[in-house]
Amino acid sequence: MSDYAIQVDHVWKKFRKGEIHDSLRELIPAMAKGLMRRGTKKDELANREFWALKDVSFEVKRGESLGIIGPNGAGKSTMLKLLSRIIRPNSGRYEVNGRLSALIEVGAGFHGDLTGRENIYLSGTILGMKRKQIKAKEDQIIDFSGVEDFIDTPIKRYSSGMVARLGFAVAAHMEPEVLLVDEVLSVGDAKFRQKCIRHMHELIRSNVSVVFISHILDQVRALCPKTIVLDHGAVVYSGETEGAIHKYMEVLGDDGGPARKSNENAPAELRDIRITGTDRKSEKWRVQQPGVIECVVVVHRPIDHLSVLVGVSSIGGLFLGTANSGPMCLEPGEYPLRFTLDPMPLNNGDYTLEFSLHEGPMQDQTVWTMRQPRTISVYDGYAGAFVRFDGDWQTLDAQGQPSGRTQELYLHHESVE
């Protein structure tokens, strides 16, 4: 048996834009063509067709997990649908070795009029489980979902979160050898999501191969050592997840589309933005070292209250905070600025910085925004949290007065040894 759980070899898939066959006049020639499909060339694009997947190749080893990221419409879900045999490629080959389960939608096949318990059996069967298997796992599934109090209630009375949890619980208790997951781990509350991620880790540890699609990059980072980036149907990166995330941000930047606000006729703008460490060379920030942002404010007409704002977000999109220059009174001209972030409050990971200029004493008029956010990596710290809270830990004496620092206790411990 092959070492590979999934092998995808130069797969092409085309789709058609616009309305398809809404009249018999169109359908009959198309069906006739379909019946003698071998006569036509599969790799040619007809009118209104486009490639949803272009020459995609990748491999997943047994017990390995692979992330697929890319902008909307890049072909990620198409790839998973192909792997799960819902659609067929126009050319190219792929092979899946092992029992495959696809989590393309939670609660697939749920019916609102049936109770939670009945739906467990229905959805489980649809996902490919045998009745016996479901029966054996029924209690586990109900327990995992956390909806035991309502398990004999028709699910049309469930909240959408409950439906999603029950759906994921069923799907998670399949016994696949190859698992495809498409953007379903974003259901439920934070606690349930963590439970799901833990469960996925367990699956991977038990030698299940996983293909994982998500826009939540932190989840991809947590689950997949390797990731491919799709853009417009083609693989533009394949390798370490860190690199993939950078490529992904680049791709997002490429076709960012129109800025949120037109910068034309702006009274001022930012140029020459540089983001560096303290050595002014590296383009990364190091935990507990100052980070430096330099830029030039170009002022076109006198401005009373101009301020520079740098918005910091996690790469997953969580807004973390802003660095604000405060209002400046400026005549036309060029003003180089430096902002030093000291000490670095961010932990390991990738962050986006969005630059903008604001006017008015309340900074309430946005006069200029940068078309594309910049990204920066922070390294050498603890992964898994965005922000560090550096401060003083002190020991207190009997009166509640500071008597020393926690570090001293550590030194003391070492000297005793």
Added chain:
Amino acid sequence: MVTGMVKEVYAYRELLAALTYRDIRVKYKQAVMGIMWVFFIPVLAISSGIIFRLAMAYFSGQPPRLDDIVAVMVKSVPWLLFASIVGSSSNSLIGNMGLITKIYFPREVVPLSSLLSALFDFTISATGLLILLTLLYTFGPNTGEPPFIVSVKLLYVPVLLGVLIVLAAGLGLTLSCANLFLRDVKYLVQVFLQFGIFFSLVFFKHDELGSWGWVLLFNPVTPLLEGIRMLVVEGGIEPFLFPWLAYSITVAVAGFAAACVIFDHAEYLFAEYV
């Protein structure tokens, strides 16, 4: 190819069972009348047939005959089976689109589960009809001749029903595909099924429509229903019907085979052409 299909459906038999169970369960779960619902439509159909027979008896100046009413009964129930298989399976793929675009399984399972749940309804209403006929036979008005004839030849009735089911299955499979690509098929099917009860001679005999009545035998359902009527009411099939029955069987088998071919070819397009 057909063996491949059978194998795959067999591998997914639990899914077939689960979908059938779902269809049945959902249908009867919230109905006030519960399972009595199964009898509702047959009773309505038979009653309208009886009205027709009464009207015909009135115009012909003869008293209504019990065997005519029995004929309406034994033709209505199979006709409703045919109509409900065709009607529900032709809508089945559209109704389960959410599944089809998200999960792989042999698509035949979906229209087949509609067929099975229609068969479930039929089994119950046919049992009801059987009980009614037995009561009629035992305690019915004594008019000299029995309203129907009990003979070994009644064993042919299930055979004709089998042909009817194959015919309906082929039509349902084809229409379920067509329905995905052309949304107006649904309305066509509705209209045809609504008036089909007349074109299938459910309320009449083939010779009651004058010299052109035989044209309706070209509807492959008609010879089957006529055959069932003759077996029950007349105790045997009139020889002239044999070629027509052969015709129905040919249409049913060829139609089913063609449906499988069409389905097999169109199947992989379902998820993208919706």
